Amino acid sequence: MATTSGESTLADNSNRKKNIPIDTDEMVSEKPEEPEFDDAKPAEEADSIQIPENDARLKALEQEAAEKHDRLLRVSAEFENYKKRMNRQMEDLRKYANEALLKDLLYVVDNLERAVSTSTEKTGEPIDSCVLEGVEMTLTEITKLLTRYHVMPIEALGKLFDPAYHEAVMQEASADHPENTVIHVLQKGYLIYDRLLRPSMVVVSKAKS
Template identity: 40%
Template sequence: MKDEKEKKSKVKEKSSEHSAQASEKKETNTQTSSEEKLTLQEFKEKICPECEQLKEKEEKVLRTLAEAENLKKRLQREKEEFCKFATSAFLEELLPVLDNLELALTHSQNQKECAGLHQGVEMTLKIFRDILKKHGLVPVGEVGEKFDPSIHEAMAQEEREDMEEGCVAQMYQRGYKLHERLLRPAKVIVSKKCAPKEEKTE
């Protein structure tokens, strides 16, 4: 009997120990869960706003870089544009010289006594044109082409039977372009239909 009582007593003690350990584990798990929840809350309150701020800063940096790149390209285009047309005023002042050389060539064309002069002017004019062409100056306007108000300036009209209406009948003064920009329009005489002839009455 005494042994049985001792056994029962030991069983009760072990049961109490197990209950105490289980209670301690439960408290520990509850505390750990509470700490995890607190850590998650701290993450939401502290870490997430910092991520948003970092994202905003990254976007701001990217925008700044894009604006800087666009500015660089625009300045490069403006520089190229300036270099391309920097000589426009100087070349425009040379056009009357070119006109006079062409006029001298035209007037000396059929004169035998001016054959040497004609040849010299022709060579000079060719060299002059080649130099101007290297700098982007090209002539515009040809006899027979359709009148184009973007490159032609009409000085008068002329009745022509051998030409369609609205064509360049004569070149009064040649026009020029510097690259794609019109430097001076071609002054021309434009063709028009001939007036119907009146029948003679006897």
């Protein structure tokens, strides 16, 4: 089968295109160069901003911790004082719980002492020894009871007048005693532990005019 000259020319051109060598290096697309940034300077600036902020935060936390510690110490001290105060109150309650009763009992002691004192004086009247013995025994037992509850008489006779423990009923001129000396005890005074239960009623000396 015969071919035309035009077809022969097209075939030759096609063969030439197939045989053209391709440079693959030229086909690789080159990536555009990225701009270089100086990362060190922004990091330094960020650090310079962040460090003062951290210092301020740290100081604030330290101050807050110090304030809380101070409050804790104050609360602890107040609680210790409260415990001591409550312990003292409980101790006082235990020691002085019977104070009113014991004070009333002193008047019974006064009457028993007067009875014994009167019976030993020469009144000219017969005294039943059994009655006297009973009164003395009763007085002894009540005195033991008072001692058991730490109630003790105040030694006032011959002492200088002390308004904290003595109640002066009258003054009496005396050349035998210094001024303001207790020369007579009209009624005994008593202490319960170290607290005044009843003052001594006394007569105090004064200088003769």
